[in-house]
Amino acid sequence: MASQLHTDLQVLTSEAHAGRKAGASEGPNVSAQYIYDRFEKLGYQPKYQPFEFKTGFFSTATGHNVIAKLPCSSTQCDFNIVVTAHYDHLGGQGTSFYAGANDNASGTSTLLFLAKSLQKVKRRHSVTFVATDAEEKGLYGAKHYVSKLGVNTPATLNINLDMLAPNKRNRLYVLHSKKTELAVEVLKKQPSEPLRVKIVNSRYKMQRLMDNPRIDWHKASDHYAFAKENIPYLYFGIGEDKNHHTKRDTLESLDFSRFQLVVKFINNFMVELLNVPLEATN
Numbered sequence: 001m002a003s004q005l006h007t008d009l010q011v012l013t014s015e016a017h018a019g020r021k022a023g024a025s026e027g028p029n030v031s032a033q034y035i036y037d038r039f040e041k042l043g044y045q046p047k048y049q050p051f052e053f054k055t056g057f058f059s060t061a062t063g064h065n066v067i068a069k070l071p072c073s074s075t076q077c078d079f080n081i082v083v084t085a086h087y088d089h090l091g092g093q094g095t096s097f098y099a100g101a102n103d104n105a106s107g108t109s110t111l112l113f114l115a116k117s118l119q120k121v122k123r124r125h126s127v128t129f130v131a132t133d134a135e136e137k138g139l140y141g142a143k144h145y146v147s148k149l150g151v152n153t154p155a156t157l158n159i160n161l162d163m164l165a166p167n168k169r170n171r172l173y174v175l176h177s178k179k180t181e182l183a184v185e186v187l188k189k190q191p192s193e194p195l196r197v198k199i200v201n202s203r204y205k206m207q208r209l210m211d212n213p214r215i216d217w218h219k220a221s222d223h224y225a226f227a228k229e230n231i232p233y234l235y236f237g238i239g240e241d242k243n244h245h246t247k248r249d250t251l252e253s254l255d256f257s258r259f260q261l262v263v264k265f266i267n268n269f270m271v272e273l274l275n276v277p278l279e280a281t282n
Helices: 002-012 030-041 101-120 140-147 181-189 203-210 223-227 256-273
Strands: 047-054 060-070 080-086 126-132 157-161 171-176 196-200 233-237
Touching (some): 002 101, 030 060, 030 101, 030 126, 060 101, 060 140, 101 256, 157 223, 171 203
Parallel strands (some): 080 126, 080 157
Antiparallel strands (some): 060 126, 171 233
């Protein structure tokens, strides 16, 4: 577990990836290519999903989601679960770049970890892994992905992973929408020590827990694109990070042992979730 997780973090936060800025190249950037290759080596048949997004009043750029699908393995297959993590960050130049270790190399590395781990378990649900682009610009990758969901590939639940490396308080928040009762039941059964897992059912409770009314956590990441289309979500994140959107958000600033606890917790939850019938939502 530790070796590949650390390697993915190390690569995504490296100077070669230059802060993973969305739209910096016409084709898939080096980070999208890395994620694509990682999926391919795991035996998936990944695909790029290009989209245009606004960068100004009169200008646009191209972003690229990276998508990989894991089919159900049961005789009776239920609904599709979409796991998202945005891989883009703020960019930079030369040796001066925003590494974005917690935001969101942590979520992307966890996504890749789950893509391997969940291949080995019984699944009554299919899983679609989506590494989204241009989240920092306005959730554009997630919005585009949701807009392309058709009757043949509906989603019953979004699991969104964004900023997963805890600080010394060792807290992990899980904000969930309505129509997630069965998933939340599974979540509450998971052993969490020594993590302090806070399961929250509204943005207002999140604001009170963090004593900060300025951030609307319901709209703070890719899960909002799903919520707007009435697709339920569970958003995993640590809440506020003092290094958020600064050049201090580096691999060295991240507590890797605490991060591993979070990955283990989410993985155990997903393993059990995939074998539980969920509500039809659409």
